[in-house]
Amino acid sequence: MTTSPGFSPAPQPKSAQAPQPASSSHSARQAPVIADAAYLASLKKVTQYYLVTAFLALLVGTLMGPLQALNYGGINVYDNPILKALLKSYYQGLSLHGVLNALVFTQFFISGFLLYLPARDLGMKINMKFAWFTYVLMTAGLLTAAVPLLTNDATLLYTFYPPMEGSPVFYIGAAVMVGSSLLVVGQVVNMWMRWKRANPGSVTPLVAFMSVATWMMWAVAALGIVTEVVFLLIPWSLGWVAGVDPLISKTLFWWTGHAIVYFWVLPAYIAWYAFLPNHAGGRIVSEPLVRLTFVMFLLNSTPVGLHHQYADPNISVTWKTMHMFLTFLIAIPSLLTAFSVAASLEDAARARGGRGLFGWMLKLPWGRPTFSAPVLAMVSFILGGAGGIVNASSTFAPVIHNTAWIPGHFHITVGTATTLTFMGISLWLIPHLTGKRMPSVRLASAAVWTWFVGMMVFALGMHWQGLYGVPRRALVSATAQSVYRDMPIAIPQLLTAISGVILLVSAVLYFYVLFRMLLSKRVDDGEVSSPIPYSEVISPAGTKLAGASALVRYTEPLLALWGVALLLVLLMYGPVLARLFANAELVPGWRLY
Amino acid sequence: MSAPRPAGQRLDHHTLEKYENIWFGIATVMALFLFVTVLASFFSGTYPSLTGEGGHHITGVKNGRLNPKNFAATPFATPGLRQNADGTYEAFVVAKAFQFEPAVLKVPVGRPVTIHVTSADVLHGYYIEGTNINATAIPGQVTSFTTTFRRPGTLNLICNEYCGTGHHNMINSVKVEVQEP
Numbered sequence: 137m138t139t140s141p142g143f144s145p146a147p148q149p150k151s152a153q154a155p156q157p158a159s160s161s162h163s164a165r166q167a168p169v170i171a172d173a174a175y176l177a178s179l180k181k182v183t184q185y186y187l188v189t190a191f192l193a194l195l196v197g198t199l200m201g202p203l204q205a206l207n208y209g210g211i212n213v214y215d216n217p218i219l220k221a222l223l224k225s226y227y228q229g230l231s232l233h234g235v236l237n238a239l240v241f242t243q244f245f246i247s248g249f250l251l252y253l254p255a256r257d258l259g260m261k262i263n264m265k266f267a268w269f270t271y272v273l274m275t276a277g278l279l280t281a282a283v284p285l286l287t288n289d290a291t292l293l294y295t296f297y298p299p300m301e302g303s304p305v306f307y308i309g310a311a312v313m314v315g316s317s318l319l320v321v322g323q324v325v326n327m328w329m330r331w332k333r334a335n336p337g338s339v340t341p342l343v344a345f346m347s348v349a350t351w352m353m354w355a356v357a358a359l360g361i362v363t364e365v366v367f368l369l370i371p372w373s374l375g376w377v378a379g380v381d382p383l384i385s386k387t388l389f390w391w392t393g394h395a396i397v398y399f400w401v402l403p404a405y406i407a408w409y410a411f412l413p414n415h416a417g418g419r420i421v422s423e424p425l426v427r428l429t430f431v432m433f434l435l436n437s438t439p440v441g442l443h444h445q446y447a448d449p450n451i452s453v454t455w456k457t458m459h460m461f462l463t464f465l466i467a468i469p470s471l472l473t474a475f476s477v478a479a480s481l482e483d484a485a486r487a488r489g490g491r492g493l494f495g496w497m498l499k500l501p502w503g504r505p506t507f508s509a510p511v512l513a514m515v516s517f518i519l520g521g522a523g524g525i526v527n528a529s530s531t532f533a534p535v536i537h538n539t540a541w542i543p544g545h546f547h548i549t550v551g552t553a554t555t556l557t558f559m560g561i562s563l564w565l566i567p568h569l570t571g572k573r574m575p576s577v578r579l580a581s582a583a584v585w586t587w588f589v590g591m592m593v594f595a596l597g598m599h600w601q602g603l604y605g606v607p608r609r610a611l612v613s614a615t616a617q618s619v620y621r622d623m624p625i626a627i628p629q630l631l632t633a634i635s636g637v638i639l640l641v642s643a644v645l646y647f648y649v650l651f652r653m654l655l656s657k658r659v660d661d662g663e664v665s666s667p668i669p670y671s672e673v674i675s676p677a678g679t680k681l682a683g684a685s686a687l688v689r690y691t692e693p694l695l696a697l698w699g700v701a702l703l704l705v706l707l708m709y710g711p712v713l714a715r716l717f718a719n720a721e722l723v724p725g726w727r728l729y
Numbered sequence: 730m731s732a733p734r735p736a737g738q739r740l741d742h743h744t745l746e747k748y749e750n751i752w753f754g755i756a757t758v759m760a761l762f763l764f765v766t767v768l769a770s771f772f773s774g775t776y777p778s779l780t781g782e783g784g785h786h787i788t789g790v791k792n793g794r795l796n797p798k799n800f801a802a803t804p805f806a807t808p809g810l811r812q813n814a815d816g817t818y819e820a821f822v823v824a825k826a827f828q829f830e831p832a833v834l835k836v837p838v839g840r841p842v843t844i845h846v847t848s849a850d851v852l853h854g855y856y857i858e859g860t861n862i863n864a865t866a867i868p869g870q871v872t873s874f875t876t877t878f879r880r881p882g883t884l885n886l887i888c889n890e891y892c893g894t895g896h897h898n899m900i901n902s903v904k905v906e907v908q909e910p
């Protein structure tokens with residue numbers, strides 16, 4: 137059994153006293169050995185570069201968070217002279233926070249994580265020159281976009297809705313950065329196809345399967361934002377065309393903008409499905425079911441984006457309603473995930489002697505951060521998902537649209553489900569890649585728990601304020617009118633302010649652990665001391681397609697399913713966009729920041 | 730206490746498969762149920778759904794589009810409430826950085842009012858505090874919806890879409906009045 141650092145194996149039933157049917161448990165995957173040491177070292181290095189860049193972005197982006205939380209606590213710190221020297225306005229800080237956390241941190245982390253995993257899972261060689269080129273290009277895009285952000289020339293927030301206009305440098309940098317992720321898609325799909333050719337009739341191993349499906353979904357999703365930025369915003373910001381149609385842009389943005397949340401959360405699902413059972417000492421429940429889940433996400437993640445546009449005119453209610461229907465359907469694979477992962481945890485706890493309907497939970501290794509991070513992330517995601525259903529309902533949406541409820545919602549989804557899982561992954565993946573050790577399990581554990589608690593308090597405060605109509609994206613603590621002082625929101629304001637402080641403490645703890653670890657010396661071989669934490673399986677997918685269950689056979693042809701996914705998006709967006717283009721009304725840009 | 734349970738009582742393939750299927754069924758039914766309930770509230774009209782694209786006839790507005798630089802030929806040139814010949818009420822609102830015009834929109838209590846909103850510059854939000862009126866104002870486009878204000882009083886009208894440095898001060902009001910006989 138593979139173990140993670142500091143792991144004490146779960147007591148295994150002794151065969152003498154408890155005979156176990158041979159078929160009921162399948163041992164954890166042994167990924168193919170990569171003999172070429174120089175190649176492996178380079179692969180690990182590029183992965184590490186992606187991860188470290190991601191966390192540096194998170195560090196800068198997160199610094200803004202507590203200040204914003206104070207704003208929603210009714211305290212305006214943005215007149216402070218030191219802060220004024222750094223940030224021209226609340227909105228510049230918020231643009232940095234949104235872009236660095238939601239777009240940069242996630243994309244870089246995922247580009248590293250989901251390049252490394254399939255390469256190892258399949259034991260394939262990838263072109264390392266190309267891999268490094270992609271990393272450098274993505275980083276160049278990031279640095280380019282960062283300049284106007286830092287000089288207040290792109291204070292557009294991370295949604296950059298036109299006709300608010302930013303420097304062309306911002307749009308160009310963003311296009312290069314996001315475009316580079318498509319090169320990662322190419323590399324992963326290519327390695328998978330080479331593996332298929334070399335292994336005819338074989339079932340793609342689970343981790344590689346999930347990674348390839350995620351990248352395919354992202355490729356379909358990214359088409360919207362790439363089209364928007366490359367064909368509409370760049371020419372407009374350079375003055376080549378006179379204007380821009382704000383509604384076409386917004387629609388293309390949300391083509392990507394909803395699916396991107398699955399791009400953020402599916403890598404976390406991969407960790408929950410494949411590795412969390414190992415961290416807990418349990419088994420993966422059913423590989424065929426996991427494959428079904430990922431295929432559902434591949435097909436259904438993108439043609440749902442109109443649920444972000446219930447408040448927009450000139451898009452027919454019928455189309456909005458169809459997208460709403462598909463949005464509700466996409467809840468199903470997430471509900472399946474909740475079932476499977478919870479079953480894995482129960483399996484682990486019972487193996488450790490846990491008893492009772494709920495009592496088994498006590499037997500889980502709550503003090504171990506590689507375990508607690510993904511599990512708390514998941515708990516957070518269950519609450520976030522419930523709120524998401526409210527947001528997706530066109531009848532509820534007008535009550536909370538663009539209120540503080542929304543940031544309350546996505547800090548327990550991307551801000552915790554994704555971020556906390558990625559933090560937990562870094563605690564075993566960085567030792568694995570570098571041979572360095574986590575400096576302190578206790579501090580890391582404290583970071584994980586305070587993040588969870590902080591975000592729960594934050595979400596409570598923000599959802600609550602949102603219900604009273606406090607708008608998001610506003611320096612409400614400096615509003616001249618008495619509107620917000622007249623609302624009965626003292627308690628949620630206090631909660632929000634307190635959560636900012638808890639989260640600041642948490643971030644300091646986490647980044648201390650992370651950088652202590654990164655700056656320490658290599659102590660052992662990460663392959664041995666911190667192997668990829670594959671888990672045992674109760675119902676595996678098998679290795680040969682012949683004789684595999686129908687579910688396995690139908691989910692295997694990912695290329696064809698990719699085509700279906702694209703077709704579905706064209707069906708659900710084509711008519712909408714065609715009408716918008718037919719009635720396009722170009723308007724001039726404005727710079728009001 | 731931590732003695733291992735007999736292996737037979739660990740989760741096994743067949744039990745799990747059964748629960749999986751049940752759960753799959755529950756999840757699907759839940760999603761469908763949600764959809765049906767939303768449709769029900771949709772058709773019963775508990776919220777003001779947006780119309781556009783020529784759903785209304787407004788002078789100078791075609792397919793819900795107009796030129797944001799020139800309102801002269803449209804009713805947005807003189808924002809405010811008006812009563813049509815057939816007795817219905819229409820209000821025209823222009824959002825621009827950083828205020829709404831008219832600054833105080835007066836509407837009659839208990840009478841359906843169709844509100845048309847557009848923007849003269851960037852995106853703005855049109856949110857009336859304590860209601861489910863929450864729409865985007867887009868330059869070049871008209872957002873229309875019909876609603877009835879049931880109680881007299883003054884409501885805050887808040888811009889809830891980022892529109893620049895003065896965004897957080899873009900707050901005006903809607904005054905619901907009892908009509909003089």
Ligand code: HEM
Pocket residue numbers: 198200201202203204205208230231233234235237238241293294295543547550551552555607608609610611635636639640643
């Ligand atoms: C220390 C932890 C954090 C705190 C205290 C915090 C606080 C906040 C607050 C108060 C807002 C609302 C600002 C507004 O609407 O005016 C906000 C917005 C946002 N946050 Fe965070 N945040 C934190 C971490 C994160 C993380 C980890 C992510 C994502 C990975 C994230 C992503 C976002 C995004 C995308 C927005 C929306 C920006 C916009 O509306 O343009 N935040 N944050």
Ligand SMILES: [Cu+2]
Pocket residue numbers: 393394443444
């Ligand atoms: Cu969405």
Ligand SMILES: [Cu+2]
Pocket residue numbers: 853854888889890891892893895896897899
């Ligand atoms: Cu505004």
